[in-house]
Amino acid sequence: MAFKLVLTIPLLLFISCDFIYSQSELEGIKLEGKVENKFSKEALSFAYIYNNRSGVGTASNSEGYFNLPKNLLGDTIIVSYLGYDDAIIIASRNSKLTVQLTPISTELNEIVVEAKSNYLYDIISRLNKKINSSSRDSKTYYLLESQISETPIEIIEAYYNGHYNNYGLTELNLKKGRIGVKSKNNHYFVSTESSQVFIMHDIFSKNVLFPDNPLCLNKKELKNQYKLQLEYNYKKDGSEVYVISFEPKTSTSTLFRGVMHVDISSYKVLKIKLNVKNTQNHPFVTIKKHNNTILYVDMDIEKTFKIIDNELFIDDINFDYKIIFQGKNNNLENVSTTAYIKAYDYNRRFVLPYFEYSTQYYGYADYRDINATPYDSCFWDEISEFRRYDQTEKIDSFMNSSYHFNEKINQVNNNIITR
Numbered sequence: 001m002a003f004k005l006v007l008t009i010p011l012l013l014f015i016s017c018d019f020i021y022s023q024s025e026l027e028g029i030k031l032e033g034k035v036e037n038k039f040s041k042e043a044l045s046f047a048y049i050y051n052n053r054s055g056v057g058t059a060s061n062s063e064g065y066f067n068l069p070k071n072l073l074g075d076t077i078i079v080s081y082l083g084y085d086d087a088i089i090i091a092s093r094n095s096k097l098t099v100q101l102t103p104i105s106t107e108l109n110e111i112v113v114e115a116k117s118n119y120l121y122d123i124i125s126r127l128n129k130k131i132n133s134s135s136r137d138s139k140t141y142y143l144l145e146s147q148i149s150e151t152p153i154e155i156i157e158a159y160y161n162g163h164y165n166n167y168g169l170t171e172l173n174l175k176k177g178r179i180g181v182k183s184k185n186n187h188y189f190v191s192t193e194s195s196q197v198f199i200m201h202d203i204f205s206k207n208v209l210f211p212d213n214p215l216c217l218n219k220k221e222l223k224n225q226y227k228l229q230l231e232y233n234y235k236k237d238g239s240e241v242y243v244i245s246f247e248p249k250t251s252t253s254t255l256f257r258g259v260m261h262v263d264i265s266s267y268k269v270l271k272i273k274l275n276v277k278n279t280q281n282h283p284f285v286t287i288k289k290h291n292n293t294i295l296y297v298d299m300d301i302e303k304t305f306k307i308i309d310n311e312l313f314i315d316d317i318n319f320d321y322k323i324i325f326q327g328k329n330n331n332l333e334n335v336s337t338t339a340y341i342k343a344y345d346y347n348r349r350f351v352l353p354y355f356e357y358s359t360q361y362y363g364y365a366d367y368r369d370i371n372a373t374p375y376d377s378c379f380w381d382e383i384s385e386f387r388r389y390d391q392t393e394k395i396d397s398f399m400n401s402s403y404h405f406n407e408k409i410n411q412v413n414n415n416i417i418t419r
Contacts, residue, residue, distance in 0.1 A: 028070040031089065032390070033097030035064045035079060044101060046302070046318055046340075047081040051091075057344060057386045059316065067390040082261060082271050082304060083234060083243070105232040105243075120228040120244055125219040126267050135165035136313055138343035139350060140172065141386050144194050146337040153189050153335075154181045155398050158370060159383075160195075161349045162341075164313045167269065167305060169198050169341070175350040176379050177370035180395075180402035189335055192367045197283055198317055198341055201301065203272060209283040210299075211276045213256040214246050215269070225249060231259065239265040253279040253296075268312050274301040284323060295332075298322040308346055316342045344386035 035047040043064030050057040051068065053075050060066040071077065077089035084101035140162035146154040158177030163170045172195050181188050200209060206216045214226050231243045242262050248255040256274040263270055282297040300320040305312045322336045353373065 029073065029075075029091050029093070029095060030067065030069040031071055031077060031091060031095050031097060032067040033065070033095075033099060035060045035066060035081065035099045035101060037084075038100035038102045044081050044084070046304075046316060047079055047099075047101070048315075050078045050080075052076040052078055054384070056384050058389045059340070059342060059386075061388070061390050062338075065390055067392075069389055070384060083236075083241070104234045104236070120230060120242075121219060121223055123242065123262060123264060123267070124214050124222060124228065124244070127215060127262065127269060134309075134311055135163060135170070136308065136346050137349050138162050138164060138313075139345040139348055139385065141342045141344055141388070142172075142177075142195060142340070143388050143391065144191055144337065144339040145391075146189055146191060146335055148184050148189070148333075148335055151184070152182065152394075152398055153184050154191060154337075155179070155395055155402075156191065156194065156366065156370070157395055158195075158366075159350065159385075161352060162314075162343055164343060166202075167204065167303075167312055167314070168202050169314055169317075169343075171199070173352055174369045175352055176376055177366075178375060178380065178399060179367060179370055180399040182398070182402040190367065191337060191339075193365050194337070194339055195341075195366055197319060197339070200283060201319075203269070203274075203303065208281060211254050211256045211274075211279055211281045213258070213272075213274055214260075215272070225255060236263070236270075239263045241270060253277065254281055256301075266310075268307070269305060270312075271304045272302070275299070282321075286325070293326045295324045295326060297324070313346065314341075314343050316340070340388065342386055 031049075035044045035049075036042060037044060043060075043062075045060060045062045045064060047060040047064070047066070048057060049060065049066050049068050051071055053072070054070065056068065056070060058066055058068050068077065071091040073091055073093075075091040077091060079087040079089065079099050079101065081101055083105070084103050087099050087101055089097065089099065138161075140160040142156070142158045142160060144154070144156040145152055156177065156179050159175040160172040161175065162172055181190055200207065203213060203215045206212060212225075214222055214228075217225065225248060227247045227249055229245045229247070231245050233240055233242050235241070240263070242264055243259060244262060245259045247257050253276060256276050258272065258274040260269055260273070261271040262268070277298050278296040279299065280296065282294075282299065284294055284297060286292040286294060298321065300318075302318045304315040304317075306315040318338070318340050320336070320338045322334065325333050325335075327333050
């Protein structure tokens with residue numbers, strides 16, 4: 001699969017306020033604020049914020065901030081984050097909020113502490129056998145932003161029907177998408193098959209294009225290569241969840257480090273966070289004709305899963321990566337990209353447009369597919385489902401002022417492609 005990057009629990013918190021309302025408020029109240037840990041004040045990134053009446057949802061950003069429009073007075077808004085008690089917001093005129101979630105961690109019991117070494121390796125090893133065999137489709141939201149020196153140079157926003165199984169994503173079929181890119185030093189930097197990286201990465205399988213993680217190793221490899229530590233545990237829906245950190249025993253860029261949440265009653269992974277610095281195990285390669293050389297890549301991958309009919313499916317994925325490469329005249333370039341996918345409705349699917357895509361631009365699938373049909377302003381103005389509403393104003397402004405590919409896709413220079 002080629003991927004291109006072109007570089008040129010039950011406790012509820014209620015929040016409410018008295019108000020005098022206007023007609024505009026009756027038409028919709030915008031709630032915005034920050035989600036944080038009640039005790040440490042740490043921002044909770046990618047918390048889920050959901051209007052129980054309208055079915056509209058969003059997620060907080062990396063700093064915990066969120067924006068949810070079109071709420072009616074008195075609407076019930078649920079804020080959730082794995083490992084924390086849910087909070088409830090009652091929509092009111094007080095639209096600026098700080099939502100503090102309470103962690104539901106408990107004290108480690110003595111038996112676990114005494115036996116933690118071999119016990120944790122046993123738990124991780126047993127997880128490999130608990131892969132579900134069924135599959136499901138879900139409406140899926142996708143957002144990507146690339147930056148140079150904190151300046152956006154590319155944004156992609158799209159909706160898909162996603163096909164999910166075995167803790168993974170296997171296919172994305174486009175409903176609607178939009179793209180904007182802005183030049184930097186007279187070059188365009190574009191991620192032409194960025195969505196494919198979500199399909200390529202499987203936490204239970206070894207892949208030379210990614211560092212290994214504990215879940216793709218056998219028990220002997222796991223004990224030889226990783227140190228495991230039980231950080232804390234908590235109760236969720238009557239089950240006990242262990243939060244286990246993992247660290248390579250030697251300094252290496254061929255192994256991910258990170259942390260995972262494991263339901264030890266069912267041996268299911270509820271969440272995993274992976275991190276690696278300066279790795280050569282990555283899916284990015286240069287297009288030969290542009291003489292660029294990738295020096296190294298940093299990657300952060302966070303996957304959260306949800307239980308549906310007693311099986312695990314992706315809830316959301318956040319994938320951040322930074323590419324350092326050597327371009328023309330031996331100049332160093334640094335491009336940071338953050339990409340986010342949310343499977344937000346496993347009960348419905350989009351009705352997709354029928355279109356036979358040209359194969360002329362091999363490796364440019366995302367750009368080809370999105371630009372095959374005209375930009376649909378009505379769709380983007382009216383869509384009221386899951387969306388990163390904290391980003392919409394920035395995205396709209398960027399799209400209105402930035403270069404759109406369309407038929408000019410073949411004019412981009414300074415390419416990097418993934419293998």
